[in-house]
Every structure is written in C-alpha cells, then in structure tokens.
Amino acid sequence: MALLRKGVLRLVACSSFIFLPLFAQERITVEKSSPETPATASETPIQTLYRAANQAARNRDYSLCAQFLEKVVAADRNYKNAWNYLGWTYNALGQYDKAEAALRNAIVVNPQDLNAYNNLGQALAHQKRYDEAIPEFQKQIEINAEDPWAHANLGRVYLLNKQYEKATAELEVAVTISPEDASVAFNLGRAYGKTKQPELAAEAFMKSVQLQPVPFRWNAVAYEMALDNLDLPQAEEYAGEAIGATVLRMRDTSLDHLTREDSNNASRIASYWDTWGWIRFQKGNLSEAENYVRCAWMIHPLSINSDHLGQIYEKQGRKAEAMRMYQMALAVDSSATETRERLTALAGGDANVDRLVEEGRGLLRESNTLAVKNSHQAEGFAEFWILLSPGPAVRGVKFISGDDELAPFAKDLQGVTFPNVFPEATELRLLRRGRLACARSSPDCRLQMISSLSVPTDERAATVPSVAGGLTSNVGRIRLGGNVQAARMLNNVQPVYPQAARQARIKGVVRLQVIVGKDGTIGELEAISGHPLL
Numbered sequence: 001m002a003l004l005r006k007g008v009l010r011l012v013a014c015s016s017f018i019f020l021p022l023f024a025q026e027r028i029t030v031e032k033s034s035p036e037t038p039a040t041a042s043e044t045p046i047q048t049l050y051r052a053a054n055q056a057a058r059n060r061d062y063s064l065c066a067q068f069l070e071k072v073v074a075a076d077r078n079y080k081n082a083w084n085y086l087g088w089t090y091n092a093l094g095q096y097d098k099a100e101a102a103l104r105n106a107i108v109v110n111p112q113d114l115n116a117y118n119n120l121g122q123a124l125a126h127q128k129r130y131d132e133a134i135p136e137f138q139k140q141i142e143i144n145a146e147d148p149w150a151h152a153n154l155g156r157v158y159l160l161n162k163q164y165e166k167a168t169a170e171l172e173v174a175v176t177i178s179p180e181d182a183s184v185a186f187n188l189g190r191a192y193g194k195t196k197q198p199e200l201a202a203e204a205f206m207k208s209v210q211l212q213p214v215p216f217r218w219n220a221v222a223y224e225m226a227l228d229n230l231d232l233p234q235a236e237e238y239a240g241e242a243i244g245a246t247v248l249r250m251r252d253t254s255l256d257h258l259t260r261e262d263s264n265n266a267s268r269i270a271s272y273w274d275t276w277g278w279i280r281f282q283k284g285n286l287s288e289a290e291n292y293v294r295c296a297w298m299i300h301p302l303s304i305n306s307d308h309l310g311q312i313y314e315k316q317g318r319k320a321e322a323m324r325m326y327q328m329a330l331a332v333d334s335s336a337t338e339t340r341e342r343l344t345a346l347a348g349g350d351a352n353v354d355r356l357v358e359e360g361r362g363l364l365r366e367s368n369t370l371a372v373k374n375s376h377q378a379e380g381f382a383e384f385w386i387l388l389s390p391g392p393a394v395r396g397v398k399f400i401s402g403d404d405e406l407a408p409f410a411k412d413l414q415g416v417t418f419p420n421v422f423p424e425a426t427e428l429r430l431l432r433r434g435r436l437a438c439a440r441s442s443p444d445c446r447l448q449m450i451s452s453l454s455v456p457t458d459e460r461a462a463t464v465p466s467v468a469g470g471l472t473s474n475v476g477r478i479r480l481g482g483n484v485q486a487a488r489m490l491n492n493v494q495p496v497y498p499q500a501a502r503q504a505r506i507k508g509v510v511r512l513q514v515i516v517g518k519d520g521t522i523g524e525l526e527a528i529s530g531h532p533l534l
Helices: 045-058 062-075 082-093 096-109 116-126 130-143 148-160 164-177 182-194 198-211 215-227 232-250 260-282 286-299 303-315 319-332 337-347 353-367 409-413 499-504
Strands: 369-373 380-389 393-402 430-438 444-450 462-465 472-475 511-516 522-529
Touching: 045 062, 045 082, 062 082, 082 096, 082 116, 096 116, 116 130, 116 148, 130 148, 148 164, 148 182, 164 182, 182 198, 182 215, 198 215, 215 232, 215 260, 232 260, 260 286, 260 303, 260 430, 286 303, 303 319, 303 337, 319 337, 319 353, 337 353, 353 369, 369 409, 380 409, 393 409, 409 430
Parallel strands: none
Antiparallel strands: 369 444, 380 393, 380 430, 430 444, 462 472, 511 522
16 A cells, blocks of 8 residues: 555645544533633632633643532532533543533533533433433523534434434534534534435545544544445545554654653554555455454454454355454444344344353453463563564563563563564554563463553653644653643644645655744754655
C-alpha cells in the first residue's frame, strides 16, 4: 500500500493532530466563569471553590474539578450552574450514573436550564439508554430551538438507535446551525448512507474531512464508507492518508522519552489497519483483508476487530476459526447482538452460545500470552514497555513497574520472538506493554501483551486547542514539572505550504522542536523529522 499518494493534494505540516474515538462525536455543554476572572477580596468560600473547579477543568484534571464542585453543592445545593457543571464533569470522567444524578438535581434547581437536559441526554446515551436520552435532548430543544449541541446529539443518538430517517432530519437541522462542525457533517454522512442516499453521503463525508483533515477523521469517514460499501476507492484513499500520517509519527518513538501520545498510537494504527482491511474485505480481497485485520486484532483485541476477523474467516470457509473469533468478540462485549447472531448461526442454535462466550474469555487470555523462560528463578509481577518494528524486531525493552526481582527480565525480553503484528514492511516503532508473571516453581513465566494505555507518571501529554478548530489535540513530549508550564495556544494561524511542496504534491507530517521564551519569541527551532520540502 502506498502511504504517500501523489495523486491527492492534501498537505499536513503540523503534528498536532486530533485523535478522538468514534464515540466522542458529541457535544457536552457547561457554563463556566471566565478563565481570566481573578480572585477578589470579597470572594466567598463557595466562589473560591467554583473558581478552583474552573482552573482544574482547564487543566483537564476532571477528578479534582469534581471534588471542588462536590464541595460547592454540599455547601449550597442551589448554587448557580453547580449541579450542571458537576454532571458535565462526571460525564468527562465516564461516571455516567453519577452524572445522571447530578444533572437531574440541576433540572430540579432550574427546570429551564440551558444545558442540563443536553448533558443528561449524554449521560444516558453513554449508558446505551437511547430511548431515555432522546426526550432529554428534545426538552433542551424546546427551551432553545437553535441549540447546536442538542440537535447534533439527538441526531447522533437516533443513529445509534437505528432510527435513520429521524437521524437524517435532525442532523440536517444541526448542520444548518453548525455548518463548520466536522462531527455534525460526519454523522449526517452516516445518516445519508444508512438511508441509501450515497451521493449526499459522499458530499457530507467530504465536507467533514475538509473541515477536519486529520488522521482520526480520515479513518472515521473511510470506515463508515466501507461499512455501507460507498465509493470504496475514495474510502481507501482516506484510510491510506490516516495510516501514512500516523506511521510517520511513529517512526521516532523512543523509550527514552515516552508520552501518552506514543502509547496511544498503537491503538490508533490498529484501528486504521482494521479499516484498511475492511475496505479490502468489501472489495473481495480476503487475503489482504485477513492480514491487516488480524494484525489490528493482535495489537488491540476490540470486539469489532474480532468480529471483522471472524467474518473474514467465515467468508473463507474457515468455520472453526470464525467461531473462535466470535467467541472472543463476545467475551469483550457481550452486547454485540450481530456478532451473537453470527455465532448462533455457526453453532447451530442459541443453546450453547453462553458457554461458548465463557470459553471465549479463556481463548482471549491465551491468544495474547507468551511463555518466557524463568531464567532468573524469580517470582512476582512486573510490567514492561516493549518497542517493536517490522520483522518483528525488538528495538528496546524498559521496566515500568512491579517487583524489582523481575527487572532483569528486560534483557531477556529482548530475545523473545514476538508474533508478527505488522501487515507491511513500512518502517515504524510500535509501543506495546507486557505484563510478566513468574513463579519460582514454574520453568516459564507468562508474558501477557496488553494495550498501551498509560505512560510513566512523570510525563504527561499537554492538551491545547486544536489548530483545526475548537476541539482538542494532544501534543506529546512536553514534560510538566519544575518551572516548565503546561502548553497553551498563543496564536492560531493557517499553515502556509512551500510552493515546491505544492507543485510536487507532497504531503506528510513535520515534527518540530521549539524553545519559546517568556515573551513568545522563538529561541531555537529544529525540524526533528519530515519531508525536506515541508
């Protein structure tokens, strides 16, 4: 697969991409005081707490924000916007039951709240209580007919609830209110695709990627187009864009300076490979489809990846292997009804499906576990970073945490033969985590490969406003601590691409290292990687 296609002019000269999961196509609203509001001598204790909550939210420390707001509502249950703000914060933390309770309190305090019904709808939708979420969004629209968040979220929930005609109508309203919102255009494209309007779907999807030309959006659009078998050559192009840009970012990954961005890239590339494989499946290229989807599943065994691989095996006539994949898919997500239907059909009925799903949990554990010789006769548990490249070759191993007795295994793991999780030979560095368990009585330790979901606690990826709009993007390799402040957006400017790059139709990512003085002047600027013309 050509990762950089010269036939399409789409230049990317910034590494501050937006990466959000598909379920983040939503809007959650909250009123907050101005970020610049200073403390005053007359400020009450509750106002001080509320201002501290604002500061915590700006720092993306939602746990601390919730703690401050809990103190606010404990002191004054009727404090303006406090319950809504608390519910919004619980939503951000994924604590949807708490969010629901807080937002219902917000509505009791103010039945005409301009945000609480929308946020309550979000809390219910995240619990897959779509039929309950829908009237909450409708109530928000009754209060404000032009509410951009409620219209967009109502349309999205109609999609999730498979009410495609209603979704289309609602999202057509939302896109007139928010014509520059990429997620609204994206969901409208999905609705058009589900209602068999391919031309309108293609138009909405194109608008979405024009508004947000980043790997996440390219992949999301490509996947939806593949699902509905819409313009597969265009879907393939978008998927290739997402893979190419992400591979470029992964070439410089180093164990010496890891960030959450580096660890998340493994999940991202797995998602993008799954999309590419599903496009190949829709085109009838089962061999290439299997190669990409299998690698995606080995890196990140999501239920959907397992289901895709099962469908490929089933199409190839490999019934037993297909059943195993469906078993493991349901072990991850038992609510995947279509996967259950496929497993039921292969099993010859529903009688044994629950038992098969239980077996799937064991199959899933075994599928990502390797035997490692207990050469140190050690006992305990430890986690390691493992950096791989195509071959596969081990580029490095680093002890993360656990029993110090197992730290020497970092050298042993350098010699382990890991499964090949690379569908192509393109150079990149894939960061993986391994959890090692050893017992002195056993000749072998067990190394379980797990998703790379965390980074060492002394490094965090700073979050700044996106160069593509009002969402957020993660900027990696920014160490927080000492006298170094968190990153913040000073200016948001449109990129200017070199004429030579435009003429050569070059696209890609340029990674820059910049030292900025307190007055905003650039002390040092160094290009770390990227095409010379960019």
